[in-house]
Amino acid sequence: MALLEINDLHTSFFTDAGEVKAVNGISFNLERGKVLGIVGESGSGKSVTAYSIMQILASTGKIVGGSIKLDGEELVNSGEKTMRKIRGNKVSIIFQDPMTSLNPTHTIGHQIMESILLHTDRNKKEAYARAVEMLRLVNINEPEKRMKQYPHELSGGMRQRVVIAMALACEPDILIADEPTTALDVTIQAQILDLMTSLQKELGMAIIMITHDLGVVAQMCDEVIVMYAGSICEQGTADEIFYNPRHEYTKGLMRSIPTANTFGQRLQPITGTPIDLLNMPAGCPFAPRCDAAMKVCIKCKAERMQINDDHAAACWMNVKSGVESGEIEFAPADGEEKSENE
Amino acid sequence: MSNTQNNKPLIEVKNLKKYFDINTGMFRTRALKAVDDVSFDIMKGETLGLVGESGCGKTTVGRTLLHLYKPTSGEIIYDGKPIKTKADVNVCRKKATLVFQDPYSSLNPRMTVSDIIAEPLDIHKMYNTKEERRERVLELMARVGLNSEHASRYAHEFSGGQRQRIGIARSLAINPDFIVCDEPVSALDVSIQAQVINMFGELQEQLGLTYLFIAHDLLVVRHISNRIAVMYLGKMVELTDADTIYNRPLHPYSKALMSAVPMPDPNIARANQRIPLTGDIPSPLNAPSGCPFRTRCAHACERCSEETPAFREIEKGHFVACHRVEELN
Numbered sequence: 001m002a003l004l005e006i007n008d009l010h011t012s013f014f015t016d017a018g019e020v021k022a023v024n025g026i027s028f029n030l031e032r033g034k035v036l037g038i039v040g041e042s043g044s045g046k047s048v049t050a051y052s053i054m055q056i057l058a059s060t061g062k063i064v065g066g067s068i069k070l071d072g073e074e075l076v077n078s079g080e081k082t083m084r085k086i087r088g089n090k091v092s093i094i095f096q097d098p099m100t101s102l103n104p105t106h107t108i109g110h111q112i113m114e115s116i117l118l119h120t121d122r123n124k125k126e127a128y129a130r131a132v133e134m135l136r137l138v139n140i141n142e143p144e145k146r147m148k149q150y151p152h153e154l155s156g157g158m159r160q161r162v163v164i165a166m167a168l169a170c171e172p173d174i175l176i177a178d179e180p181t182t183a184l185d186v187t188i189q190a191q192i193l194d195l196m197t198s199l200q201k202e203l204g205m206a207i208i209m210i211t212h213d214l215g216v217v218a219q220m221c222d223e224v225i226v227m228y229a230g231s232i233c234e235q236g237t238a239d240e241i242f243y244n245p246r247h248e249y250t251k252g253l254m255r256s257i258p259t260a261n262t263f264g265q266r267l268q269p270i271t272g273t274p275i276d277l278l279n280m281p282a283g284c285p286f287a288p289r290c291d292a293a294m295k296v297c298i299k300c301k302a303e304r305m306q307i308n309d310d311h312a313a314a315c316w317m318n319v320k321s322g323v324e325s326g327e328i329e330f331a332p333a334d335g336e337e338k339s340e341n342e
Numbered sequence: 343m344s345n346t347q348n349n350k351p352l353i354e355v356k357n358l359k360k361y362f363d364i365n366t367g368m369f370r371t372r373a374l375k376a377v378d379d380v381s382f383d384i385m386k387g388e389t390l391g392l393v394g395e396s397g398c399g400k401t402t403v404g405r406t407l408l409h410l411y412k413p414t415s416g417e418i419i420y421d422g423k424p425i426k427t428k429a430d431v432n433v434c435r436k437k438a439t440l441v442f443q444d445p446y447s448s449l450n451p452r453m454t455v456s457d458i459i460a461e462p463l464d465i466h467k468m469y470n471t472k473e474e475r476r477e478r479v480l481e482l483m484a485r486v487g488l489n490s491e492h493a494s495r496y497a498h499e500f501s502g503g504q505r506q507r508i509g510i511a512r513s514l515a516i517n518p519d520f521i522v523c524d525e526p527v528s529a530l531d532v533s534i535q536a537q538v539i540n541m542f543g544e545l546q547e548q549l550g551l552t553y554l555f556i557a558h559d560l561l562v563v564r565h566i567s568n569r570i571a572v573m574y575l576g577k578m579v580e581l582t583d584a585d586t587i588y589n590r591p592l593h594p595y596s597k598a599l600m601s602a603v604p605m606p607d608p609n610i611a612r613a614n615q616r617i618p619l620t621g622d623i624p625s626p627l628n629a630p631s632g633c634p635f636r637t638r639c640a641h642a643c644e645r646c647s648e649e650t651p652a653f654r655e656i657e658k659g660h661f662v663a664c665h666r667v668e669e670l671n
């Protein structure tokens with residue numbers, strides 16, 4: 001049994017303009033001690049996936065179907081009381097802006113201790129010692145002094161480290177990081193990512209790393225999920241996703257970023273406009289922007305197809321190339337006939 | 343991206359300083375040295391990338407070059423002519439302009455696309471008839487790949503990438519020679535980023551533009567720039583061509599910066615030997631004596647705290663400000 005098992009999760013926002021299906025039937029597992037990256041276009045449902053796991057959705061948002069199991073325990077419809085025990089304790093989340101998690105009117109020390117007192121049965125003195133220990137762990141110098149400081153007295157990188165200290169104080173099994181370094185400079189980002197990696201190894205926790213930076217994914221992640229329009233279009237080990245992408249959106253994404261090989265050349269952008277979740281096409285959601293789209297893509301959404309043990313993708317191109325290479329053969333019809341390839 | 347047309351500088355910057363007066367308490371002000379004695383050239387038709395940590399003075403350099411800030415001291419020479427008088431500045435304003443970072447906040451939501459693009463034309467009275475104005479707007483829209491039907495719509499009806507195109511069309515309205523691009527793609531999703539980056543390249547080829555390109559994403563800067571300048575705490579610490587700064591940086595800060603870039607390739611990323619930098623960038627109000635980088639530099643020696651290293655040409659076209667650059671490399 002995986003640490004986290006998500007099955008056919010649907011999360012929607014009910015707005016004046018209609019139902020926004022922000023997460024539209026996603027399934028994945030997260031194993032203990034692994035780092036899972038989630039990438040995808042802005043608005044593809046990465047954050048909503050994270051908020052669904054934590055059940056911290058906006059009031060108009062609701063999990064409308066599917067299951068989220070943590071250590072075998074169902075979280076969907078488990079009630080606010082259960083979730084309060086999970087949040088910050090078994091699963092912690094950090095955001096792009098550290099001030100989302102920090103209260104400007106309380107000292108750093110007060111805030112870390114509060115989280116420890118809430119989630120563990122440590123007394124005040126023990127909580128203080130633990131808070132100092134955590135600040136030291138995230139490389140904050142003179143932690144006793146910092147305990148008395150307010151968030152505005154710290155730099156952006158230091159605040160994010162404090163937030164990490166707070167998130168890890170109760171040794172969660174899973175840390176969800178939603179663009180944790182997007183607002184930081186590269187050298188500070190490097191410090192934070194190194195810190196997360198070493199803590200992850202030391203504490204054996206799993207990380208869900210949400211980012212639009214493929215460099216961060218390449219550096220940090222064991223597994224990668226690529227999302228498009230609320231669905232998982234591709235999933236696999238980092239090597240498979242980077243070196244053997246099998247969904248046309250992922251291929252386009254890889255082609256559109258500057259790398260060591262594109263210097264001085266034209267980039268190949270993904271054409272067209274991002275999807276409108278209120279007007280989803282019938283077939284593959286990427287079909288309207290896909291240069292390789294076939295008739296079947298416009299009519300019918302591709303199911304998840306297993307490429308190999310480490311890799312799955314939901315793209316009809318895999319059927320086409322499988323038929324062309326002879327890997328997929330159609331047996332003589334003895335039941336229903338099927339001819340989806342061109 | 344494109345080749346520099348010739349080796350004549352369009353802009354020469356000599357010992358430029360820009361200090362801001364900051365209130366530090368009752369009746370006391372102190373000078374915040376946002377840009378502290380930088381000298382460099384930008385060649386005609388080239389893209390000079392400008393990188394460095396938040397607050398190091400990139401935007402201030404860009405805005406001072408455009409005379410949106412008055413330099414505290416130093417000289418800016420535009421196309422061979424020193425900019426001194428108000429009249430010089432006004433001439434310069436018709437030749438040099440800015441593309442902003444944030445397409446969301448830099449466009450007035452109550453103006454139509456056509457009025458936004460025509461605003462500089464209105465200001466500089468660059469047309470005779472309404473018809474001329476309209477034609478110019480449509481021409482500019484076509485340049486940046488915007489549909490002419492969009493002219494009468496409002497900016498808020500557009501996606502981020504389209505808004506950035508509107509902003510660029512407006513910047514092109516005065517027929518500039520020089521554009522300061524201050525984080526022009528940072529707010530865009532990667533797929534849209536690529537479209538806009540390509541457009542900057544195409545416009546440069548078509549119109550012979552010269553760019554100062556400021557960005558956080560070092561791979562984007564590398565992609566678009568001919569040469570790259572690295573700033574640290576108000577000073578320029580290294581300047582050379584883009585390949586060299588990536589493959590063979592010489593300044594200890596540039597080395598750490600380049601090694602911190604996460605490469606979007608798992609094998610390269612895993613093999614990367616990062617040069618760790620501890621501590622945070624000091625406040626420009628309390629800049630260290632001597633070399634600005636010495637508080638975070640693993641190679642700092644006594645001389646580094648006593649004497650500010652000069653920005654020297656170490657090899658042809660490769661400038662570095664470090665006392666120990668020769669012995670360290």
Ligand SMILES: Nc1ncnc2c1ncn2[C@@H]1O[C@H](COP(=O)(O)OP(=O)(O)OP(=O)(O)O)[C@@H](O)[C@H]1O
Nearest residue numbers: 013020022041042043044045046047048049058277
């Ligand atoms: N409170 C809300 N009300 C209505 N729609 C929402 C709300 N929050 C999110 N959405 C919609 O859900 C979709 C998914 O949003 P989400 O924030 O998960 O995107 P994301 O992948 O995290 O994007 P980004 O990279 O920009 O952070 C978007 O289309 C968004 O507009």
Ligand SMILES: Nc1ncnc2c1ncn2[C@@H]1O[C@H](COP(=O)(O)OP(=O)(O)OP(=O)(O)O)[C@@H](O)[C@H]1O
Nearest residue numbers: 362374376394395396397398399400401402403626
């Ligand atoms: N108008 C101003 N008044 C006072 N101080 C200023 C002003 N503009 C900038 N500064 C200060 O000057 C320094 C350089 O700022 P600048 O905006 O040029 O940095 P930057 O390199 O563009 O940073 P970023 O990457 O965050 O955009 C900073 O310390 C900033 O706080």
Ligand code: SF4
Nearest residue numbers: 633636639646664665
């Ligand atoms: S001058 Fe000294 S402190 Fe500055 S970068 Fe060189 S070695 Fe380091």
Ligand SMILES: [Mg+2]
Nearest residue numbers: 046047048178
């Ligand atoms: Mg998000």
Ligand SMILES: [Mg+2]
Nearest residue numbers: 400401402524
């Ligand atoms: Mg700036």
